[in-house]
Amino acid sequence: MKIVLPLLLLILLASPVLAQHQEVPFAHDVAAFRKQDSASFPAKNQILLIGSSSFTIWKDVQDYFPGYPILNRAFGGSTLVDVIRHVKEVVYPYNPRQILVYCGENDVASSDTVTGEMVVARFEKLFTLIRAKYPKVPIYYVSMKPSPSRVLFRDKVMAGNAGIRKFLAGKKRTGYIDVYPEMIDDEGKPRQELFLDDNLHMNKEGYKIWQRVIQPYLKK
Secondary structure (H helix, E strand, C coil), rough: CCCCCHHHHHHHHHHHHHHHHHCCCHHHHHCCCCHHHHHHHCCCCCEEEECCCCHCCCCCCCHCCCCCCCCEECCCCHHHHHHHHHHHHCCCCCCCCCEEEEEEEEHHHHHCCCHHHHHHHHHHHHHHHHHHCCCCCCCEEEECCCCCCCCHHHHHHHHHHCCCCCHHHCCCCCEEECHHHEECCCCCCCCCHHCCCCCCCCHHHHHHHHHHHHHHHHHC
């Protein structure tokens, strides 16, 4: 009993710490990046992609942009809040030549209380954190896309896009990459043929559009 009680006390004291660590969203993804970096740390001066799954699942992104070194540190399902939380892990270590952000779509879909204006405010916070670390690195935002499964959030998406475009217009070394118009039909509806069966993520035809729209903004 003398041995069991101290051991039980130790377990009880450690449990909240362990639980807190396990509850950090996307800690596993960030740990996977760290493991990759420890095996072979990425070269400096690459184009850094951060944000959510539309970047994460673009596994062959380098093939779309030959001649442009790409480093992908996006993690699927993330909101801007999540990227802000992990900015020191997914942005700060890499000394990129340029940063592209695709995020915000999960924010508007996460809760009825999240507005387009809130997405803009979150992006502004992320921008400020990145700019503080890298004052001269260009930061570009890829607009939220018109996903068929999220048509109910159209107004919030458009408000968020418009607000971020306006915010970036007043900043140096920035850009707004608008993929939205290329992904809707003449009636303003999402082009179904650009998406996978989940009506959220893109197929190769969707990424071909992204390639065409994004490439003129990339830095050699």
